Amino acid sequence: MHGFSYKNGSLFCEDVDLSTLAAEHGTPLYVYSAGTIIDHYTRLDAALDGVDHEVAYAVKANSNLSVLRLLATKGAGFDIVSGGELFRVIKAGGDPAHCTFAGVGKTRDEIVYALEQGIYSFNVESEEELRYLDKVAGELGMIAPAAVRVNPNVDAKTHKYISTGKSENKFGVDFTAIEELYERASKELPNIRLRGLQMHIGSQLTSISPFIEAVEKVTPLVLTLKEKHGIEFWSIGGGIGIIYKESLESGAVDWWESQPLEERPLTISRYGEELVPRLKGLGLKILLEPGRLIVGNSGVLLTKCLFEKRGSAKTFKIVDAGMNDLIRPALYEGHHEIVPLSEPPTGERFKVDVVGPICESGDFFCQDRLLPDFQPGDYIALMSAGAYGFAMASNYNSRPLPAEILVEGGTATVIRKRQTLDDVIAGEL
Ligand SMILES: *Cc1c(COP(=O)(O)O)cnc(C)c1O
Numbered sequence: 001m002h003g004f005s006y007k008n009g010s011l012f013c014e015d016v017d018l019s020t021l022a023a024e025h026g027t028p029l030y031v032y033s034a035g036t037i038i039d040h041y042t043r044l045d046a047a048l049d050g051v052d053h054e055v056a057y058a059v060k061a062n063s064n065l066s067v068l069r070l071l072a073t074k075g076a077g078f079d080i081v082s083g084g085e086l087f088r089v090i091k092a093g094g095d096p097a098h099c100t101f102a103g104v105g106k107t108r109d110e111i112v113y114a115l116e117q118g119i120y121s122f123n124v125e126s127e128e129e130l131r132y133l134d135k136v137a138g139e140l141g142m143i144a145p146a147a148v149r150v151n152p153n154v155d156a157k158t159h160k161y162i163s164t165g166k167s168e169n170k171f172g173v174d175f176t177a178i179e180e181l182y183e184r185a186s187k188e189l190p191n192i193r194l195r196g197l198q199m200h201i202g203s204q205l206t207s208i209s210p211f212i213e214a215v216e217k218v219t220p221l222v223l224t225l226k227e228k229h230g231i232e233f234w235s236i237g238g239g240i241g242i243i244y245k246e247s248l249e250s251g252a253v254d255w256w257e258s259q260p261l262e263e264r265p266l267t268i269s270r271y272g273e274e275l276v277p278r279l280k281g282l283g284l285k286i287l288l289e290p291g292r293l294i295v296g297n298s299g300v301l302l303t304k305c306l307f308e309k310r311g312s313a314k315t316f317k318i319v320d321a322g323m324n325d326l327i328r329p330a331l332y333e334g335h336h337e338i339v340p341l342s343e344p345p346t347g348e349r350f351k352v353d354v355v356g357p358i359c360e361s362g363d364f365f366c367q368d369r370l371l372p373d374f375q376p377g378d379y380i381a382l383m384s385a386g387a388y389g390f391a392m393a394s395n396y397n398s399r400p401l402p403a404e405i406l407v408e409g410g411t412a413t414v415i416r417k418r419q420t421l422d423d424v425i426a427g428e429l
Pocket of ligand 1: 058060061079102103200202203204237238239240289290291292293387
């Protein structure tokens with residue numbers, strides 16, 4: 001569910017008319033619903049009632065300071081993947097003691113910074129990294145809290161670029177090698193405090209079964225580690241999927257209730273109902289690392305149609321947003337629902353490609369999709385753009401990064417100014 005819907009024929013975010021925002025601030029423009037972000041966080045937190053847990057928002061999904069601040073004030077922890085993300089969390093008022101640091105390639109500078117800030121845990125992805133962490137901590141006279149990421153070798157059945165829990169992925173340590181690694185670390189690495197175990201099997205999972213499979217498979221291991229090494233937490237990762245195809249429609253409760261039970265996409269409450277009974281007796285603190293679930297359907301990218309180009313084979317709608325603003329379709333074949341900001345008067349649909357202005361054939365938002373009519377000068381919204389949208393934007397083709405707006409009820413605040421051309425060349429000789 002989310003805060004985007006048509007009211008009297010205009011698409012609104014909470015109580016703000018998106019056409020007005022587009023006209024006032026220009027396009028491309030990212031708009032986020034604060035209410036939706038908070039709702040997702042709060043519902044997930046509540047779904048885990050009954051187990052000692054913490055929701056550590058995966059900062060990489062959307063790292064705008066105002067988004068982080070919003071979550072920090074609700075009590076979220078943060079899962080970070082770089083020193084830069086830790087810097088952002090601290091600037092936004094987040095507590096490093098509630099930060100976990102993931103990623104396969106942490107640098108010495110990043111490790112030192114995170115140690116000095118007192119993060120909760122380094123989530124380590126190899127024995128080499130664990131040994132390096134021990135060495136750096138030793139040089140600083142510090143003890144590094146750590147968890148190893150276990151690769152449980154389950155199939156997340158998601159796009160190959162966002163599947164991470166199989167043996168052939170670069171992530172984590174083989175399930176079968178973990179116990180011996182903890183054994184060696186406890187004897188040989190005096191500057192490491194083995195604090196937990198971590199896993200994350202992939203992203204955009206819309207079925208509960210891979211989560212259940214991974215939790216059931218790893219439970220005996222985590223209990224052994226608790227007994228032998230006194231670990232205190234188990235992070236079960238993020239990866240809960242969201243609705244992309246009928247994103248706008250899924251804003252309403254009715255839509256969810258109308259989905260046939262056996263095909264109903266994974267909901268927050270189902271996630272909780274299935275996992276809480278499996279996790280609650282373990283005597284461990286359970287960490288969750290959701291990114292997409294919290295922010296994905298909390299944001300849209302607004303763009304203006306510039307031209308309609310009728311080719312012999314296809315009709316192209318050329319818009320002012322490009323793959324540099326939203327790369328998911330080009331990178332992961334990601335699907336974003338496209339809706340006009342003015343509600344179409346009829347149900348008539350036309351087969352079109354919506355493409356950006358970038359000099360790449362991959363620069364499209366949809367191909368051969370049936371869409372309601374919109375014309376040059378009209379605005380459209382690319383739905384579900386709150387996660388891995390702005391965070392992955394670049395200056396490719398020397399295009400300034402778009403502005404970002406946060407809506408809270410009837411108030412819209414610019415939380416990141418649109419870049420100027422001077423910003424684009426700043427720092428160059
Ligand atoms: C990316 C990532 C997440 C968040 O994934 P979502 O699919 O956005 O929930 C969580 N944990 C780790 C280790 C990640 O790399």
